[in-house]
Amino acid sequence: MSPEQQWDIVSGVGLTALAVAAGRALETRRPDALVDDPYALAFLDAAEAPVPLPTTPEEVAAADGPRELWALMTEYLGVRSRVFDDFLTGAARAGTTQLVLLASGLDTRAFRLTWPAGTRCFELDRAPVLDFKLGVLDGQEARPGCAHVPVPVDLREDWAAELEAAGFDATRPTAWLAEGLLPYLPPEAEEQLFKEIDRLSPAGSALAVEHASGADDLLADPLLQEGGAAFGIDLPTLLPGGTRRTPQEQLTALGWTHETRTARASAEALGRTLDTAPTTADRMQHTFAHRP
Template sequence: MVQPVAPQGVGQTAIAVARFRAAETRRPDRLFADPLAEQFVAAAPPIRRGAGGRGAGWRGLLRYLRPGNLAHYRAMPHFIAVRTRFFDDFVRTAAQTCDQVVILAAGLDTRAFRLDLPDRTRVFEIDLPEVLAFKQGVVAREGTKPAAGRTQVPIDLREDWPSALVEAGFQPGRPTAWTAEGLLVYLTEADCEQLIGRISGLSAPGSRLALGHQDRSTVARQKANPLAGAAQTLYKSGLSERPDVWLGRHGWQATARRAADYGADYGRPLNADVGQGWLVTAERP
């Protein structure tokens, strides 16, 4: 069997998330179980951390061992665990009324495999071709079958993905649950505007949407932290507005809560560094 080829560039960030999910799955107090995450990690080479990646070496790295930087490093696994659980809960609930789920920038998301969704649910996973090819290679090798109907749509989200989605069987007239987890920060503000315009244009009444968002100040701080992962060096501008206000402008009724509030709900406290992140749910009236 052909060895799956790990993605480069922004696609690597999907592997970083899988690494956190594999670690969470091993915890006795885990917020979810994602057995495939370990298989993705095993098939991918290790990712170089920010400081090492910038050629700082051990001496350079030691200079950055400040409490604030370390706090981020320690908190990130818990943030990803809380965020994953939030999106799991959203998809489970939304699938009760929406029989299409579109996972934007799906990366190594395995919700089509591990969530108990209604039989009629169709899950569309959109991401870059190299990311979905790697994912499919590992899934095929493991012989894992999805619980829900699953279709991959390999395309860059800055290209004409609505046409590709419709060609793959998506029905614009039916209510849809959309997720954008760990995506907006890898887009420019103009890309975000184009994305929400297209999502809104494809969303029948009753559609639902969940997204994650970091304020610009948080993005800037994390980007400057050499102890952050390689993913943070790829951050772009993302949104400048509060995400619920932004969605409101685009015709969605949105509720935004801080990740720390969800962490408290789930019994997994988050520190201020990552707890500031927004987790947003919205409905199309």
């Protein structure tokens, strides 16, 4: 499989983006939904994924694959989406109205959330993913609730130059989001990511990061291996190995303050539990950092 094929919407990382959209569709259908994404199903309909991606509780119950994999989709993805929804909307309401979503995938926050006047949202991802997403949203007659700037770029390359060329203002406090991104970056690209965020962030900027404890052992995680097999994804070709510093260590070295909580703690703060996805609940972490 070529690198470009790996980033197609129905294979590799593109397929994981569809799985996340399926998780948001599942969450939207819950009576106690934490997220309302009216566009998630449209992505799945348009993509015609080569593997079944359940979007109803009944489809989850009938699905093959490890139980915790489907629990991750039905429980964790809704929690994760709401945690970072709240981070971004909270920052915007507090006056930080320049937002950058790194590896935005099929995220629809610019379209499904309410934003204060003057908010500008930059979305960075590979061109095939952005093109697919914006085409589907256009077909749904979706309109962003803020100034929306897609930036087609590979985050393993010089993404900062492309962001600045798209109109990003490095003198303006910014809220950054790295959701579902770090495992796909080589250690050196991850280090560079944090350094560039720091370089582009004046005082008052904020950053939210999703990451896993023991990230260097991620490929050995049985759930990850079983999940890749269930989705027909060759994960070793997508998740580079190598020892890396934790996000907290990198942010501390750059002078940022931060706090971290587990996915379990994030869920409990929203009145949810992740009891059927214990590996995810205890391994996945959410770090929130600020540039003094």
